[in-house]
Amino acid sequence: MIDTVTTRTAEGEERVRLEVADGLAVLTLCRPDRLNGWSWESTRQLGLLADRIRFDPQARAVLLRAEGRAFCAGIDVTAPGGAITGATAAERTRNYYEGIRWVHERFAVLARLPQPVVAAVQGHCLGFGFELALMADVRVAAEDAVFALPEARLGVAVDAGGDLRIAREAGAGWAKYLALTGRRIDAATAQRLNLVQLVVPGPELESTARALAAEIAANAPLAVQGIKRAVDGYADAALPAALDRVAMTAALTLTSDDCREGYGAKAARRPPHFTGG
Numbered sequence: 001m002i003d004t005v006t007t008r009t010a011e012g013e014e015r016v017r018l019e020v021a022d023g024l025a026v027l028t029l030c031r032p033d034r035l036n037g038w039s040w041e042s043t044r045q046l047g048l049l050a051d052r053i054r055f056d057p058q059a060r061a062v063l064l065r066a067e068g069r070a071f072c073a074g075i076d077v078t079a080p081g082g083a084i085t086g087a088t089a090a091e092r093t094r095n096y097y098e099g100i101r102w103v104h105e106r107f108a109v110l111a112r113l114p115q116p117v118v119a120a121v122q123g124h125c126l127g128f129g130f131e132l133a134l135m136a137d138v139r140v141a142a143e144d145a146v147f148a149l150p151e152a153r154l155g156v157a158v159d160a161g162g163d164l165r166i167a168r169e170a171g172a173g174w175a176k177y178l179a180l181t182g183r184r185i186d187a188a189t190a191q192r193l194n195l196v197q198l199v200v201p202g203p204e205l206e207s208t209a210r211a212l213a214a215e216i217a218a219n220a221p222l223a224v225q226g227i228k229r230a231v232d233g234y235a236d237a238a239l240p241a242a243l244d245r246v247a248m249t250a251a252l253t254l255t256s257d258d259c260r261e262g263y264g265a266k267a268a269r270r271p272p273h274f275t276g277g
Contacts, residue, residue, distance in 0.1 A: 015042040018049040023217035024210070025059035025115065032068025037076025038128040040099075047106030054113055060217035060224070062117040063210055064136055071121045071145070072129025077263070089255060097251035100159050104243050107160060111135040112232070114225040116216050120209035121145045122202060126184075131162030134169075137228060139196040140209040141187040147195065148184040155262030155274060159250035161243050168235055169194045 015036075017028045027049060029036040053059045066072060084099055086092030110117065119136035125147050133139055133147075149166075151158050158179050167175035170193040178185070187199045200208045216224060253259055257277045265272035 013041065014045070015039065016045045016049055018052065020053075020056060020059050022214070023058065023060040024063055024213055025053045025056065025061070026063045026065065027053075029066035029072055031076075032066075032070075034076050034078075035070040035073035035124060036066050036068065036129070037073055037078075038132070039076045040103075042076075043103050043106045047109045050106075050109040050113060053115060054109070059115055060221055061213045062113060062115050063120065063213040064117055064133075065120040065206065065209065066122070068123075070123035070129075071119075071125040072127075072132060073124040074127030074129055074150070084254075093251045093255045096254045097247055100247040100250045101244075103160060104247060107132070107135060114228070116213075116224060116228050118209055118213040118216070120205050121147075121187075121196070122205055126150060128160060131158070131160040131165070134162050134165040134195070138212065140198045140200065140205065140212060141190060141196040142202040142205040143187055143199060144202055145187040145190070145196075145199075146184050147187075147190050148182060149179045150182040152180060153182040153262065153272070154266060155256060155258035155260075155272065156253045157246065157249040159246060159254075161239070161246055164239060164242050164246070166193075166195065168239075 015029070015031055017030045019026045019028070027046070029042075031037065053062060084092060084095045086095050116138065117136040119133045119139045120142075121133050121139060122142040122145055125133055125141075125145055127148070127150055130147050130149055149158050149162055163175045163179040166178060174193055177183070185193075187196060190196045191199045198208065198212070258272075258274045261274060262272050
């Protein structure tokens with residue numbers, strides 16, 4: 001696992017970039033050659049940058065965007081430190097549990113920012129990418145955006161709470177439908193399910209999302225932040241306990257034979273054969 005104490009990012013290892021100007025903090029996923037695939041290091045960097053935004057008086061709203069043709073295509077399985085080890089199966093499960101809890105804590109730094117977050121989503125928004133977008137307060141999608149939680153097809157849990165947030169926005173039935181099947185939905189369907197608020201042509205995504213974030217930033221900060229806290233307090237009342245259950249389920253599935261089978265089958269481009277072990 002990565003060194004979670006490190007506060008600097010090595011040259012060439014930047015996964016997320018922060019720029020603050022004109023009242024906006026712009027967080028950019030900046031590994032387009034990897035379709036902005038997510039990793040432990042991505043999580044660490046996101047948490048550090050969100051902490052900087054939290055106390056920056058110049059940042060009144062946040063724009064979360066991505067370079068390239070995809071917002072985030074999910075986990076980057078080639079990233080260093082992807083696997084957690086342990087001397088025994090129980091220790092490995094425990095270590096995964098603590099690792100996922102650490103991820104939840106870093107994501108919470110973004111989701112609980114006092115400043116509202118607007119996400120601009122294009123192309124593939126899958127797995128961790130979809131879960132990250134769901135942590136934003138408002139989502140704007142390009143017409144070519146595609147959303148999915150494919151984890152069950154790989155033998156793992158939806159480990160960052162994306163299914164819980166879909167249940168909050170679209171209802172439990174749709175959360176189960178999407179998470180249990182792994183099916184993909186287009187931007188129009190995501191809007192119909194209240195998972196995105198605006199759908200625009202691809203060339204208009206950046207300008208529309210930036211203008212929306214700027215519109216929020218122009219309003220009274222105390223009022224804006226109070227509104228966000230109040231709505232989140234109501235909508236997320238049951239989230240902390242549910243996320244702990246998610247972390248344990250993720251730890252159990254990530255150390256399972258089915259997980260190895262799921263990823264092996266995907267690499268071999270064959271159907272998986274799951275046994276429940």
